[in-house]
Amino acid sequence: MTEQERLELFMERIRRGEKIEATDWMPDEYRQLLIKLIHMHAVSEIMGAYPEKEWVPKAPSLRRKLAIMAKVQDEMGHGQLLLRVVEDLAKPLGKNREDLIEDIYHHRVKFHNVFHMEARTWADAGVIGWLVDGAAIINQASLLSTSYGPYARVLKRICAEESFHMQHGENIILALAMGTPEQKRMLQESLDYWWESLLFFFGPPEVTPAAERMLYYRIRTLTNEELRQKFLDKYVPRILSIGLTIPDPQLHYDKELKRWIYTMPDWEKFGEIVKKNNGPKSRERIELRRQAHEGGRWVREAMLTKTAV
Amino acid sequence: MMSADGKVEYGVYEVFVQKSHADHHVHVGSLMAPSPDLAMQLARENFLRRDSAVNLWIVPREYIYTTPYSSDFFAREMDRKYREVGGYTENGRLWRLFKEKTLTMEEIVSHIEET
Ligand SMILES: [Fe+2]
Ligand SMILES: [Fe+2]
Numbered sequence: 001m002t003e004q005e006r007l008e009l010f011m012e013r014i015r016r017g018e019k020i021e022a023t024d025w026m027p028d029e030y031r032q033l034l035i036k037l038i039h040m041h042a043v044s045e046i047m048g049a050y051p052e053k054e055w056v057p058k059a060p061s062l063r064r065k066l067a068i069m070a071k072v073q074d075e076m077g078h079g080q081l082l083l084r085v086v087e088d089l090a091k092p093l094g095k096n097r098e099d100l101i102e103d104i105y106h107h108r109v110k111f112h113n114v115f116h117m118e119a120r121t122w123a124d125a126g127v128i129g130w131l132v133d134g135a136a137i138i139n140q141a142s143l144l145s146t147s148y149g150p151y152a153r154v155l156k157r158i159c160a161e162e163s164f165h166m167q168h169g170e171n172i173i174l175a176l177a178m179g180t181p182e183q184k185r186m187l188q189e190s191l192d193y194w195w196e197s198l199l200f201f202f203g204p205p206e207v208t209p210a211a212e213r214m215l216y217y218r219i220r221t222l223t224n225e226e227l228r229q230k231f232l233d234k235y236v237p238r239i240l241s242i243g244l245t246i247p248d249p250q251l252h253y254d255k256e257l258k259r260w261i262y263t264m265p266d267w268e269k270f271g272e273i274v275k276k277n278n279g280p281k282s283r284e285r286i287e288l289r290r291q292a293h294e295g296g297r298w299v300r301e302a303m304l305t306k307t308a309v
Numbered sequence: 310m311m312s313a314d315g316k317v318e319y320g321v322y323e324v325f326v327q328k329s330h331a332d333h334h335v336h337v338g339s340l341m342a343p344s345p346d347l348a349m350q351l352a353r354e355n356f357l358r359r360d361s362a363v364n365l366w367i368v369p370r371e372y373i374y375t376t377p378y379s380s381d382f383f384a385r386e387m388d389r390k391y392r393e394v395g396g397y398t399e400n401g402r403l404w405r406l407f408k409e410k411t412l413t414m415e416e417i418v419s420h421i422e423e424t
Contacts, residue, residue, distance in 0.1 A: 019330030021364075067391040134412075141414070142421045149330040156331065163414045167397035170411060174403040222421070230420055234412060241409040 014218050019149035022088045030217050033210070034148055035089050037219060042082035043104055044111040048136075049075040050285040051119040051128055060122060067168055068125065074161045081154045088150065105290040107277055112136075113270045114197050116279025123176055123183070123190035129169030131194060131235060135201045137162045138231045147218040177242035184243070191239065192247045196265040202228040204267060232260040320369055322348040324356055327364035334366050345369075 001009075007027055013020065020026055049072045056072065059065040083100055090100070103109040114132045119125055140159055146152050176187045203224035207215070214220045222230075236253075239246060250263045273279035277286060312318045319341040325334035337356050342348035348367045357365075376382050390396035400411045 021330070063391055067396075070389075070392040137414070137417060138421070141417045144418070152331060153333055159414055159418075163394050164392065164397075166412055166414070167394050167400055170400045170404075171397050174400060177407070178403065234417065234420060238404075238409050238412070241404075241407040243407075 021149045038086045042079050045075050046079035047111040047115045055125040078158050085150045116273050116282040118280045123186040126172035127190045130173045133165045142222045200265040200270040322367040324352045325366040326362045
């Protein structure tokens with residue numbers, strides 16, 4: 001079979017909606033796109049645990065502390081599941097777990113803009129749990145239909161756990177929305193701080209060449225803009241219902257165009273943060289990740305040595 | 310394999326079936342076979358006479374490490390409701406006060422599928 005015929009057969013499988021498995025032949029471009037996407041996803045789960053972990057010692061009650069700690073554990077767990085998927089894909093290229101983690105502090109892999117931002121108050125922790133997770137859930141739910149089987153199966157498990165994250169976030173927000181005037185003010189300030197980051201999260205509205213290739217291979221099935229619109233559909237009414245003001249006077253639903261009109265976030269500013277890791281918390285959190293990884297090296301090595309017991 | 314008293318002895322294989330690409334492999338039982346190849350054939354005959362599947366794993370039992378049944382390995386030191394969706398049923402009631410309702414994964418998935 002020629003390379004061209006192989007590729008043709010592969011694309012026929014994709015178009016029929018079949019799932020590709022790790023042991024199947026796949027074009028190099030497909031493998032590279034998957035590695036890039038899932039590696040970034042995995043690293044975002046891990047770096048995404050940091051803003052909330054910072055609130056574990058400061059959570060306002062024992063129950064809140066246990067709940068947010070449970071969430072942080074889940075996010076680290078999601079990172080583990082996703083890294084396993086990348087490891088199998090990257091094995092033929094000679095990359096392993098060590099490389100995938102080191103890529104974080106060598107600035108060779110990006111993670112989502114929201115996880116570069118500061119969790120300044122308990123309301124920020126709540127907004128992260130509710131809306132940052134909310135945005136991530138829209139994205140992950142859309143990936144359930146990805147053409148890559150191992151990714152789809154892992155996402156199924158992740159989404160099941162995200163159901164708890166949704167309730168956890170709502171619960172913190174509802175408590176603040178029903179709280180004292182000061183708590184309500186804190187919640188509003190938090191929404192003001194996070195709104196632009198949330199819009200940026202889904203990426204630019206234009207379909208980039210890489211995104212176009214992901215759609216072609218059905219790695220993704222929806223565009224950035226479609227996902228952002230779905231997020232706004234579900235969350236804007238709820239945000240407004242609890243008496244919050246969305247910090248965008250332009251924001252409205254255009255009934256004729258059947259879409260939300262909104263003010264563009266500062267693409268350049270957040271783009272820089274993600275590319276250069278120079279957001280308010282990027283360096284500090286990446287440094288913690290480096291310390292954890294390097295500091296744990298002797299343990300990983302010691303585990304491999306057989307000892308006489 | 311031949312045992313000391315001359316009887317033929319086969320190895321035990323545990324069988325895992327993957328029903329569709331959306332599912333993980335699930336343990337369905339075990340069988341005895343003289344080789345992995347035959348274990349695979351037999352697994353199909355024993356477990357997939359009606360059900361369809363996309364993949365099958367057979368694993369020699371000696372490669373499976375297991376917990377004991379009675380141990381405190383799975384002990385729960387305390388109530389873990391805070392970790393579950395069921396621990397947040399009050400959200401529904403609270404949203405009603407704002408004339409809204411709690412968001413569920415099912416609602417999101419069906420909204421994603423809508424075009
Ligand atoms: Fe997650
Ligand atoms: Fe989450």
